Amino acid sequence: MTVRVQTQDFDVGFEIKQLRVARPDVGAVVSFVGQVRDLNGGNTIARLTLEHYPGMTEKSLEAIVNQAKSRWNIMDATIIHRVGTLQPLDQIVLVAVSSAHRNEAFSACEFMMDYLKTEAPFWKKEATAEGEQWLEAKETDETARKRWEK
Amino acid sequence: MKIKIFYFARLKETLKFSTEDLDLPDETLTILKLKALLAQRSDTWQEMLMGKLKVRGAINHELVDDLATIHDGDEVAFFPPVTGG
Numbered sequence A: 001m002t003v004r005v006q007t008q009d010f011d012v013g014f015e016i017k018q019l020r021v022a023r024p025d026v027g028a029v030v031s032f033v034g035q036v037r038d039l040n041g042g043n044t045i046a047r048l049t050l051e052h053y054p055g056m057t058e059k060s061l062e063a064i065v066n067q068a069k070s071r072w073n074i075m076d077a078t079i080i081h082r083v084g085t086l087q088p089l090d091q092i093v094l095v096a097v098s099s100a101h102r103n104e105a106f107s108a109c110e111f112m113m114d115y116l117k118t119e120a121p122f123w124k125k126e127a128t129a130e131g132e133q134w135l136e137a138k139e140t141d142e143t144a145r146k147r148w149e150k
Numbered sequence B: 001m002k003i004k005i006f007y008f009a010r011l012k013e014t015l016k017f018s019t020e021d022l023d024l025p026d027e028t029l030t031i032l033k034l035k036a037l038l039a040q041r042s043d044t045w046q047e048m049l050m051g052k053l054k055v056r057g058a059i060n061h062e063l064v065d066d067l068a069t070i071h072d073g074d075e076v077a078f079f080p081p082v083t084g085g
Helices: A012-020 A055-069 A100-117 A139-149 B009-013 B030-037 B041-051
Strands: A004-005 A030-034 A045-050 A072-084 A085-088 A092-100 A122-128 A131-134 B004-005 B020-025 B056-058 B062-064 B076-079
Touching: A004 A055, A012 A030, A012 A072, A012 A092, A030 A100, A055 A072, A055 A100, A055 B062, A092 A100, A092 B020, A100 A131, A100 A139, A122 B009, A131 B009, B004 B009, B009 B041, B009 B076, B030 B041, B030 B056, B030 B076
Parallel strands: A004 A072, B004 B076
Antiparallel strands: A030 A092, A045 A085, A045 A122, A072 A092, A122 A131, B004 B020, B056 B062, B056 B076
């Protein structure tokens, strides 16, 4: 398992390779990359600042990977989340999962993103022409997580 | 009992507090009781901790609900709903 919280950018190709190199038992790697958008609810975003809770963040991301491992037959997973100040077009998050077959990796990747969005202690602050403001949590993210509770 | 509290994001900014150490009487303390205690400090504290922000609490890096019990030496944190990803 690889879990990292960092200010610097990441190389998706390199990270995916780490999940499958020298692993002929891996048949699938599914990944999700989040990118900073330039528009949110009609506001033009100049930059985004991410705060987190060092210590708890890493622990909660590891717990998310372990939950995915207990639900699906996956081999390994990587979560990288950036913090600090980011701009539109910057990569913000990577979730990648390896498994023997694609179905397990697709489901686990989606599950991990849904949990990350609602459980991992990150907070975004947007800077627009009108000033800075903290983002509100979205009900749709909570709904997305709840569907896994069935 | 001695506890450490951390505040994050909007809470940290509005309350102008990122962390504090508290020494409290040794009685059963839940997250809800602690919130109510801190809320007595001012209207701003009341609004931030008991208002519509739906503040979440953590004890020793685990998300907990309002009825979770706090023990001596615990690290408590209060923060708004998370918005990562």
